Amino acid sequence: MKYLNSTNDRHGKRSRIGVLLVNLGTPDAPTKKALKIYLKEFLSDPRVVEPNFPRWIWWLILNGVILNIRPKRSAEAYASIWNEVGEGSPLMAISKQQHQAVQAYFQEHQVDIIPVLAMRYGNPSIAHGLSELKSQRVDRLLVLPLYPQYSASTTASIFDAVTRELQSWRLIPEVRFINHYHDHSGYINALARSVQQHWQQHGQPDQLVMSFHGVPQRYLHNGDPYHCECHKSGRLLAEKLGLNKNQYQVTFQSIFGREEWLKPYTMEVLKSLPAQGHKHVQVICPGFAADCLETLEEIAVENKGYFTGAGGEQFSYIPALNADEDHVAFLSQLIMAHSQTWLEQTEPDKALTEQRYLQHEYNQSDK
Ligand SMILES: C=CC1=C(C)c2cc3[nH]c(cc4nc(cc5[nH]c(cc1n2)c(C)c5CCC(=O)O)C(CCC(=O)O)=C4C)c(C)c3C=C
Numbered sequence: 522m523k524y525l526n527s528t529n530d531r532h533g534k535r536s537r538i539g540v541l542l543v544n545l546g547t548p549d550a551p552t553k554k555a556l557k558i559y560l561k562e563f564l565s566d567p568r569v570v571e572p573n574f575p576r577w578i579w580w581l582i583l584n585g586v587i588l589n590i591r592p593k594r595s596a597e598a599y600a601s602i603w604n605e606v607g608e609g610s611p612l613m614a615i616s617k618q619q620h621q622a623v624q625a626y627f628q629e630h631q632v633d634i635i636p637v638l639a640m641r642y643g644n645p646s647i648a649h650g651l652s653e654l655k656s657q658r659v660d661r662l663l664v665l666p667l668y669p670q671y672s673a674s675t676t677a678s679i680f681d682a683v684t685r686e687l688q689s690w691r692l693i694p695e696v697r698f699i700n701h702y703h704d705h706s707g708y709i710n711a712l713a714r715s716v717q718q719h720w721q722q723h724g725q726p727d728q729l730v731m732s733f734h735g736v737p738q739r740y741l742h743n744g745d746p747y748h749c750e751c752h753k754s755g756r757l758l759a760e761k762l763g764l765n766k767n768q769y770q771v772t773f774q775s776i777f778g779r780e781e782w783l784k785p786y787t788m789e790v791l792k793s794l795p796a797q798g799h800k801h802v803q804v805i806c807p808g809f810a811a812d813c814l815e816t817l818e819e820i821a822v823e824n825k826g827y828f829t830g831a832g833g834e835q836f837s838y839i840p841a842l843n844a845d846e847d848h849v850a851f852l853s854q855l856i857m858a859h860s861q862t863w864l865e866q867t868e869p870d871k872a873l874t875e876q877r878y879l880q881h882e883y884n885q886s887d888k
């Protein structure tokens with residue numbers, strides 16, 4: 522059978538709304554073997570690596586070079602943060618907390634939306650998440666990529682994976698997709714509050730570095746709005762905090778490969794700040810909804826080393842919003858806002874019900 526069948530027994534019942542919370546994904550273990558599987562899936566995605574040379578050459582580089590070198594190095598980095606937040610990979614532990622907290626928010630506020638967690642790469646997969654929602658008879662699906670800023674390499678890749686999976690379903694749900702929330706006041710306010718709380722404990726720095734994950738510069742020139750959205754989030758956060766242009770800057774981290782990525786590079790900026798008289802620096806990574814390897818290891822350890830090595834005196838990393846109360850309330854409300862007309866529709870959709878009923882009758886008499 523080409524398409525997955527559905528149980529068509531919802532006549533006259535209320536529609537069910539499900540939300541798929543999707544983040545990047547993480548290896549199953551901090552081992553060379555698990556990293557090889559994870560990186561192969563991740564770096565084979567043409568949305569992530571979109572080479573400006575024939576794809577078969579990238580296939581050779583990936584399988585012949587990168588997957589023989591990087592897994593060992595990356596496994597060591599993952600091992601250094603494994604179990605740092607709850608059990609296993611921090612990204613997974615925090616994503617589970619976020620999922621549970623959103624679920625609890627809906628229960629507490631009597632909102633009839635079923636949240637399910639999925640990862641773009643690795644587990645729990647998008648196919649698994651969708652099948653979970655299918656088994657719960659969800660017929661209205663909202664997808665929330667946990668990336669505040671839109672990038673084709675992240676957000677569009679989730680769109681690809683979700684729609685690819687749904688292509689095998691007979692009865693597809695009504696689908697909505699959240700593209701980004703980089704300038705939403707709820708997101709900016711939650712970030713600002715987390716910075717202010719950090720200042721209460723650690724004081725205000727000479728310079729606040731807002732570091733976002735990078736992408737190749739070529740993607741910006743090809744029309745990816747990511748760079749612009751990172752800068753807008755940065756500006757709005759600075760405005761909310763009352764910072765002037767000399768007190769903060771937007772930078773880009775996690776360069777991969779040989780071509781030029783978005784600049785300035787976080788690493789270079791941190792190395793140069795002490796010589797400019799900025800000895801007390803804090804770094805926030807507003808593009809990461811959850812702490813992960815790129816924040817806990819690359820920023821809080823590796824980049825801290827670059828700063829102190831260059832004469833910096835005081836450095837702290839401001840944690841991601843994770844499962845903070847403000848963040849969970851914001852995400853839940855964002856989901857509710859995007860489901861608004863669905864939530865208002867309490868009566869079953871008559872035309873749809875009748876159509877499905879007729880279909881059901883037909884199936885029965887056909888047997
Ligand atoms: C927040 C948005 C992200 C964008 C944009 C992004 C782009 C991007 N990433 C790579 C390559 C790697 N990224 C890796 C880890 C990683 N990346 C993000 C987020 C974005 N990536 C997160 C949240 C994580 C951490 C995952 C975790 O398990 O904690 C890695 C793996 C780690 C490593 O080996 O260094 C790679 C590789 C590219 C090429 C890319 C491009 C457009």
Ligand SMILES: [Fe+2]
Binds near residue numbers: 775
């Ligand atoms: Fe990445």
Ligand SMILES: [Fe+2]
Binds near residue numbers: 775819
């Ligand atoms: Fe990294």
